[in-house]
Amino acid sequence: MPEDKRKINCWIPVSLYDKIGSAGYEHTTQAIIIALQRLLEDPGKNIAGYLQDIERYLQDIEALTSENGQLKDDLLGYQKDIQGYKQDTVGYREDMERIQKDLNQDIIGYKQDIAALHAENAKLKDYLQEARKPGELLQLRARSEELERHNTTLKAELDKAERDKEDLKATYNNYFLQVQTLINQKAIEAIGEQKPWWRFW
16 A cells, blocks of 8 residues: 655755756655655664774774885885985995096006107107117117007007096996986885875775
């Protein structure tokens, strides 16, 4: 037997009225009936469920707080590591600059020695052409050959210094690439391990 019905009138905000249709209700009467039924339900039925939900949320918050503390500790460790890498980088850069300066000075010295030897060789060749005595000629020739050998040795040392300089540059560049890769990796790991602030579980 159908239940008797009574008509009610009420004024509601337009924004709420517009949401009734988009919520899937066929008409406002259906939405109002469901809302009143829920309002008048025995609240004791749902309180236990709400309490369980609250307890679970509190446990999640406690776990997330603990995890957040661990993540902060990890982040501090990463930041200390990165600071150490930066300090090492500064030290290595200063060492490389000092080595570069020393190499440049050595190279300048070698070039000056070679120029002086070329000048002396040129003088000796002139002396050889002007020499009249065979003994003098032999002594000058021996001296010239000795200087030529010394000149060859200096050229070899100059070439080696140039190669060492290039090797140091390559080592320096490789080191900085490795340090930059470590810094980027630590930063990505630190960001990737953090959960969004709004996620409880």
